[in-house]
Amino acid sequence: MSFIEAMIVAAERAAAAPLTVASDIRPCTTALGEVIAAGRRMGTRMTASGVGPGDIVGCMVPNWREWLVVAVAAAQAGAVMLPIVTIYGAKELGFILRQSGARWLFTPDHFRGVDYDRVVADCGALPALERHIATGPAFDALEADGPIADPVRIDPDDMALLVYTSGTTADPKGVMHSARGLLAELATMQATRGGDGNDAVISPWPPGHVAGALSMYRYLCQGAPLVLMDQWDASLAAELVERHRVTTSSGTPFHLSGMIAAADANGNDLSSLRQYLVGAAPVPPSLIARCQAQGLAVYHCYGSSEHPTVTSGVVDDPLDKQLHTEGRAIMGSEMRFVDDDGHDVAAGEDGEICTRGPELFMGYLDPTLNAAAFLPGGWYRTGDIGRVDADGYLLITDRKKDIIIRGGENISSKEVEAVLLSHPAIVDAAAVAAPDDRMGEVVLACVVLAPDAALTLDDVRNHFAGAGIARQKTPERLSILPELPRNASGKVLKHALRQTA
Structure with a gap:
């Protein structure tokens, strides 16, 4: 259709x-x-x-x-x-x-x-x-x-x-x-979630992202009851779950932990909420374990704008799989793992995750991007590194893409670095992800200053505000270094900066 x-x-x-x-x-x-x-x-x-x-x-x-x-x-x-x-x-x-x-x-x-x-x-x-x-x-x-x-x-x-x-x-x-x-995608996820198709859903995702858009299309094309908020408010979310007997939701650890804390503080009844799909950000095992103790099944999924859902957990997964994996491939989706040359790695070894499936995108609007995005046979190169365990569950072990995932939002390090380098006090810069309890990750600006220059985090914030880009891309942490770590070819060793963060 x-x-x-x-x-x-x-x-x-x-x-x-x-x-x-x-x-x-x-x-x-x-x-x-x-x-x-x-x-x-x-x-x-x-x-x-x-x-x-x-x-x-x-x-x-x-x-x-x-x-x-x-x-x-x-x-x-x-x-x-x-x-x-x-x-x-x-x-x-x-x-x-x-x-x-x-x-x-x-x-x-x-x-x-x-x-x-x-x-x-x-x-x-x-x-x-x-x-x-x-x-x-x-x-x-x-x-x-x-x-x-x-x-x-x-x-x-x-x-x-x-x-x-x-x-x-x-x-x-x-x-x-x-x-x-x-x-x-909608049909497969409905089958994966189970239920009778009339489960009420609350969506915290902005509809400008694929996850939010799919929540909207689920209502329009399947008629599943939908509860929306135009601004995230954890206390309001807990109240809405209780009032509308919401059964299913998704979000980042920031959304889930905030809603549970608000319900505890305000006495809201979240017992109708049976399952919560967490994607787009690292999830603390302690959060999933806490929900499990309350009878709320929380599991991970893995996907992207290009391939919205590749793997997903389900309610009946063992707790260790809910805690530590991204679930198994959903119906119709395939994965393979390759080295830098596009050759399959040995079973059980880490490799770049490549995917195919009915939900896979048609390609980029700019066709010049497609050659690097696909392997022969229509396999999409995700840029993420991982493997499957003996039971077929996906483990993400590294990120090949140079992005920062703040509360489920992909932020380009290159774009942040370009704005940083336009500041007169900065002569060298790198942007990396720093772990954060609320947002999963935030932007850490690692900078080298010009001689005798000074810089504060407020200076950086004001500079980004004047650049006219989205607020969430503004660095929330600042590290001033004498020099950036580089390898012999001059490439910044971002893994070293992330480890320091």
């Missing part, structure tokens, strides 16, 4: 599936049938305005009902949905809009102190962008009562979602997904 076909079927089968949005700005309680109808009306108007198959519709909206409406509208018009992280500044947004050629862009009017008209204006020339629609009267007019046309038909193998990931380069990478691939 295409997305719109799956959505129409879901609306017929589960029109009453509830949606709850906890927000100080756009709170909402509604049902799937209403969301699908509003989106199809908007999509009908998109088609009448000339938006069609292959056109890109950007959506820089937080976890609101409006994001879901835009996703339906894009599918109705046969267009490609482009979710964008709401915290991106003009630098990232401008790059994404120009490279993707997005014709329409949806944003809030204001959100968390940001004026989105100003952000778009600061992007500079956007030759392909025809319309910028902010939530409010302009948005409401597009979904107002009116006719619903037959949906524009597209092939399920055509690009339906374009999501950007920072990866390991300074500029984000456009990751192309088809409806067939993402619907396969």
Whole structure:
């Protein structure tokens, strides 16, 4: 099926599936049938305005009902949905809009102190962008009562979602997904989780990331009850789990530990929560053990924007597997482990993880990136190092990619380093991950200063604020060194810096 076909079927089968949005700005309680109808009306108007198959519709909206409406509208018009992280500044947004050629862009009017008209204006020339629609009267007019046309038909193998990931380069990478691939992901994960398909879900993931977008599409295409928050609040999350009898959730250790601590402090009942999928960050074994003692099954998964889920634990996994592995390959996914030349390593040895499966992306929007990303046979090179144990469970042992994973967000070390080196007091710099109890990892700036120069962490923060990039990329720790450790060829020994961190 295409997305719109799956959505129409879901609306017929589960029109009453509830949606709850906890927000100080756009709170909402509604049902799937209403969301699908509003989106199809908007999509009908998109088609009448000339938006069609292959056109890109950007959506820089937080976890609101409006994001879901835009996703339906894009599918109705046969267009490609482009979710964008709401915290991106003009630098990232401008790059994404120009490279993707997005014709329409949806944003809030204001959100968390940001004026989105100003952000778009600061992007500079956007030759392909025809319309910028902010939530409010302009948005409401597009979904107002009116006719619903037959949906524009597209092939399920055509690009339906374009999501950007920072990866390991300074500029984000456009990751192309088809409806067939993402619907396969949803079906497989539903089978992996078990239950009756009506388990209530609470999602802390911003919908600009693939994990957040998939939570939204799970509601739209499967009708699983959904609870959303537009800003993370651990106490509110615990309250919502109790009020809506939420059964399933996912997040980082930061989300899980905060929610449990809040429930303990406020007396919330989390007994309905049966399983919690933790991905995108290292998980302290003590946290999983604590949840296990409370009857909450917590297990890991492994995936990426390019291949959303490769492996996953399940509720019935032995405790040691929940604690120390990323689970086993999900239905249809394959893994192999190779050396630097792309040759298979011996069974049980560490190698770069390469993956295939129905959920694998179609390739990057920039085709020049694909040659390095794939091995013959369509195997995706993840850049992570690992192996499987005797029982088939994946262990991640190293990270080939030079990224920092802060609370599930991939941060490019190269991009951070470029901003650091633009500071007049810094003559050499490296950015590495430092362990952090709340976020899993944070950015550590290791710098060498010019003679007689001085630098504080506040100086670094002010410099990054002036550079116009997302706040989470700003270093949270600073190490001033006489020189950076390097090997004989001059390459910075980042493993040594990480060990020091």
